[in-house]
Amino acid sequence: MAALTFHYDVDGQDFSSAGEASVAVKxxxxxxxxxxxxxxxxxxxxxxxxxxxxxxxxxxxxxxxVEPDKITIILEDHGPGIPDxxxxxxxGYSTSTEAIRTMGxxxxxxxxxxxxxxxxxxxxxxxxxxxxxxxxxKV
Amino acid sequence: xxxxxxxQLLDAQVLCCEEELDAEVSDAFCCDMMSDVLAFATNxxxxxxxxxxxxxxxxxxxxxxHCIVFVCGKRPTPEIVSLAGANDIVTMVTEHHTFSAAGRLxxxxxxxxx
Numbered sequence: 001m002a003a004l005t006f007h008y009d010v011d012g013q014d015f016s017s018a019g020e021a022s023v024a025v026k027x028x029x030x031x032x033x034x035x036x037x038x039x040x041x042x043x044x045x046x047x048x049x050x051x052x053x054x055x056x057x058x059x060x061x062x063x064x065x066v067e068p069d070k071i072t073i074i075l076e077d078h079g080p081g082i083p084d085x086x087x088x089x090x091x092g093y094s095t096s097t098e099a100i101r102t103m104g105x106x107x108x109x110x111x112x113x114x115x116x117x118x119x120x121x122x123x124x125x126x127x128x129x130x131x132x133x134x135x136x137x138k139v
Numbered sequence: 140x141x142x143x144x145x146x147q148l149l150d151a152q153v154l155c156c157e158e159e160l161d162a163e164v165s166d167a168f169c170c171d172m173m174s175d176v177l178a179f180a181t182n183x184x185x186x187x188x189x190x191x192x193x194x195x196x197x198x199x200x201x202x203x204x205h206c207i208v209f210v211c212g213k214r215p216t217p218e219i220v221s222l223a224g225a226n227d228i229v230t231m232v233t234e235h236h237t238f239s240a241a242g243r244l245x246x247x248x249x250x251x252x253x
Contacts, residue, residue, distance in 0.1 A: 043201040047198075047201050
């Protein structure tokens with residue numbers, strides 16, 4: 001199988017549609033016949049990232065590169081950036097508002113979860129400029 | 140346990156995917172924070188929640204769950220039901236509160252996952 005790439009624009013204005021890109025990727029990976037645990041890890045990691053982009057960064061873009069031995073998920077936004085990445089990686093730490101928590105998110109598990117379910121998580125971020133996350137799930 | 144038995148035990152009204160009611164499930168997860176569901180759910184196939192938004196369905200989809208039980212008589216919008224329906228997730232609503240709903244299912248053998 002040659003490498004496949006998928007691109008999605010993630011709408012930051014509409015919380016109710018957040019996760020649509022992750023759902024689409026999950027369906028594609030299933031069609032391509034990847035093992036269910038690989039699909040599950042990709043789905044959860046990308047969904048967490050997608051939700052974060054909507055909550056914190058007014059949306060962004062998602063690019064997924066599918067290769068036989070690994071899946072790379074790149075999420076890029078032009079949001080506020082992460083001032084303290086080490087702190088953001090701590091389970092339970094969150095800068096989300098009460099409004100976000102009433103929607104079921106913002107428990108401070110997003111980035112830790114992305115790390116947990118992927119083989120690598122690279123965070124490039126600059127305050128006031130944006131954030132780029134690159135996650136790799138090995139098959 | 141069949142999903143049909145869950146509906147009966149909780150006096151729940153099934154809102155979609157009635158054709159899936161004979162599917163077997165063995166584990167459930169109970170939470171209103173979808174962040175925690177994503178972080179801590181393992182192999183559970185039933186989600187019991189009092190949260191009402193489309194992210195409940197998407198979270199269940201990410202985790203390959205088969206059934207969502209909305210508690211406290213909280214009725215999901217047609218948009219939420221149709222999203223669940225399109226993805227073969229049985230959706231039901233019960234008047235039982237979270238503790239009571241979870242307790243009834245636990246008592247009859249539904250487990251909490253690995």
